[in-house]
Amino acid sequence: MALSNSRTGYGLVAQIFHWVTAILILMLLPLGLVMTDLPQSTDTEIADKVWLFSLHKTLGITVFAVAIARVLWALASPRPAPLHPDRRLETFVAEAVHWSLYGAILLTPLAGWVHHAASTGFAPIWWPLGQDLPFVPKSEALARLAGFAHYVLAMLMIVAVGLHIAGAMKHVVIDRDGTLARMLPFGRARTVSVPVGATAPHRGPAFAALALFALLFGGIAVSALRNEPAATTSLPQATAPVSASGWSVDHAKSRLGIVITQMGAPVEGRFKAWSAEIDFDPDALDAARVKVVVDIASIDLGGVTDQAKGADFLDAGAHPQAVFEAATFRRTGDTRFEVEGTLSLHGETRPVILPFDLVIDGPTATMTGRTTLNRIDFGVGAKGFADEGSVKFAVEVVTEVVATRAEGDG
Ligand code: HEM
Numbered sequence: 001m002a003l004s005n006s007r008t009g010y011g012l013v014a015q016i017f018h019w020v021t022a023i024l025i026l027m028l029l030p031l032g033l034v035m036t037d038l039p040q041s042t043d044t045e046i047a048d049k050v051w052l053f054s055l056h057k058t059l060g061i062t063v064f065a066v067a068i069a070r071v072l073w074a075l076a077s078p079r080p081a082p083l084h085p086d087r088r089l090e091t092f093v094a095e096a097v098h099w100s101l102y103g104a105i106l107l108t109p110l111a112g113w114v115h116h117a118a119s120t121g122f123a124p125i126w127w128p129l130g131q132d133l134p135f136v137p138k139s140e141a142l143a144r145l146a147g148f149a150h151y152v153l154a155m156l157m158i159v160a161v162g163l164h165i166a167g168a169m170k171h172v173v174i175d176r177d178g179t180l181a182r183m184l185p186f187g188r189a190r191t192v193s194v195p196v197g198a199t200a201p202h203r204g205p206a207f208a209a210l211a212l213f214a215l216l217f218g219g220i221a222v223s224a225l226r227n228e229p230a231a232t233t234s235l236p237q238a239t240a241p242v243s244a245s246g247w248s249v250d251h252a253k254s255r256l257g258i259v260i261t262q263m264g265a266p267v268e269g270r271f272k273a274w275s276a277e278i279d280f281d282p283d284a285l286d287a288a289r290v291k292v293v294v295d296i297a298s299i300d301l302g303g304v305t306d307q308a309k310g311a312d313f314l315d316a317g318a319h320p321q322a323v324f325e326a327a328t329f330r331r332t333g334d335t336r337f338e339v340e341g342t343l344s345l346h347g348e349t350r351p352v353i354l355p356f357d358l359v360i361d362g363p364t365a366t367m368t369g370r371t372t373l374n375r376i377d378f379g380v381g382a383k384g385f386a387d388e389g390s391v392k393f394a395v396e397v398v399t400e401v402v403a404t405r406a407e408g409d410g
């Protein structure tokens, strides 16, 4: 059979493109809907869920690549003429649905990919591609927006595929014509008779589909603007109380980060709300002391934030705060120090040593420190995640604190 389309039927290339995409889409839609609702309370459940997310993303990228090739091919080949050009409304709707499907098979995976690249995700795409996209920064807000667009486009696709399949079935059951047969590589009626002079309407249906996407994106943009979280966090805990001879933390320049290892891949996050009382003079270490209070619910760990806060891990409901208190400081180098104190986290209190670098420049001090905790020491994940199968025991804590000397301090 011919590779290219003719006025009467689809060529082999268009048919292969059609059915490969159709099979992938008919797998991806239910997979997407089912995977998001799966439980993630145990090691095995998490591993299964991550695997299904990776499968979904990998098949989704495949659809994207096939869709680009397919749309280019469709634009370059003649379109078979409609079988019933006299039924103008039906032909118009059928063509508008086709254009919507072309748009959706390009835009849905693209939105999914942007969502993936903007998130601090944990389920990788299996293709040997970078997990990031150029021009797509890691951003919670962008990830949320792209995730919403992905959802809306997927819902549009469900409606369009539903109409499309219903239409195809109508041709088989009611019209009993050759519409489906000319899309089947092994169908009996590979070419069907088409009324002389009939052509598929192009512009009208294509514009209708374009208007639909413009409307959808307008709606997505408006809802994004409405839900925009109030300007940068002014969380009450984020202001540091200043002690008598102390330092006040510049939260905009400081960061309390953590790095966990899930399914072999590092997942970076941070606590957004914490406060620190710091009494520190490098020349009077005996008098130095520090107290840091962390709001556990303020953790941001990308795609696994809710899980980290939940009962299986940090259990923010039962243990809303972590407190680090220390009064033992040692100088280990020119700008190197270490502080030894206790960390109360998740209902357990354990000794912790934090080595750090400190540079004091006029009234400003910059401290960078890094230490590794064992989550099991604090009973974090001790029930459902007592081995290192999905989440490693070691959790790195990375602190970057910029503080200014409190006024009146000598
Ligand atoms: C044509 C291809 C695709 C289709 C039809 C599709 C469909 C869906 C559907 C129906 C959902 C569930 C609805 C939702 O919760 O948003 C979903 C979720 C998701 N998809 Fe896709 N998808 C496609 C491609 C991709 C690609 C390429 C990626 C990433 C590289 C991706 C990543 C995701 C993610 C991360 C979710 C979960 C979102 C969440 O947690 O809310 N998808 N997809």
Ligand code: HEM
Binding pocket: 014, 018, 021, 022, 023, 025, 026, 074, 080, 082, 094, 098, 099, 101, 102, 105, 161, 164, 165, 168, 179, 180, 181, 182, 183
């Ligand atoms: C069981 C599922 C499906 C059936 C029975 C089916 C049937 C058909 C038939 C009979 C045609 C030819 C229409 C004509 O000649 O006027 C067609 C074309 C088309 N179908 Fe489907 N289809 C299915 C699934 C899908 C899916 C999932 C998509 C995409 C998401 C899709 C996208 C298209 C497009 C864009 C066309 C226009 C021609 C082309 O570019 O191939 N179809 N389909």
